[in-house]
Amino acid sequence: MKVLIVSDTHGKENTLDEVLLRETPFDVLIHCGDVEGQEDYLEAALDCPAYIVAGNNDFFSDLDRELEIDLAGTKVLITHGHNYGVSLDPAELIDEAASRGISVVFFGHTHKPVILRRGNITAVNPGSLSYPRQEGRTPSYAVLDIDRQGKFHFKIKYMTA
Incomplete structure (x- = not known):
């Protein structure tokens, strides 16, 4: 199973469209928030399940703040992360996941890609396709392959020319 994970697209479709084409086929799309109105566009464009959560810039959205889903028998939490202070440290988010018996957390907000393993929890931030903030400022996303x-x-991928 292939899962495409994106975040912080902020309503910009050009890079998102490129990633969708580049990574097709995939079985599930996860968007970790700050979609800014692209949720209807994504759901119409995809032939697979899409799990999309609200970010701090999704002001008028009725998207869920977070979702708990099952992927191949593993409990997964999807959140933007701003309500857990991830800009300073993802520790609160990881603690929350542990308290719920969740093994994998997908989050955004920082615009910086990272894969963290703390104890039995893996936390993945795909970065941002629109406004990357890590060194080099290259748009990024993540792919999860479940064998x-x-x-x-997990793999972080970068949009390079």
């Missing part, structure tokens, strides 16, 4: 044994393999 036949149900093992998760």
Whole structure:
């Protein structure tokens, strides 16, 4: 199973469209917030399930603040992260996941890609496709491949020319 994870697209479709084409086919799309009105566009454009949460810039959205889903028998939390102070440290978010028995957390907000493993929790921020903030400021996203044994393999990918 292939899962495409994006965040912080901020209503800009050009890079998002490029990623959708580049990574097709995929089985699930996860958007970690700050979609800014693209939710209807995404759901119409995709032939797979899409899990989209509200970010701090999704002011008039009726999207959920966070979602708990099951991926291949693994409990996953999807959130933007701003309500957990991820800009300073993702520790509060990771603690929350642990308290709920969740193994994997997807979050955004910082615009910086990262894969963190703390204890039994893996936290993944795909970065931003529109306004990257990490060194080099290259738009980024993440791909999760789940193998036949149900093992998760995460990779951060960058939009390079």
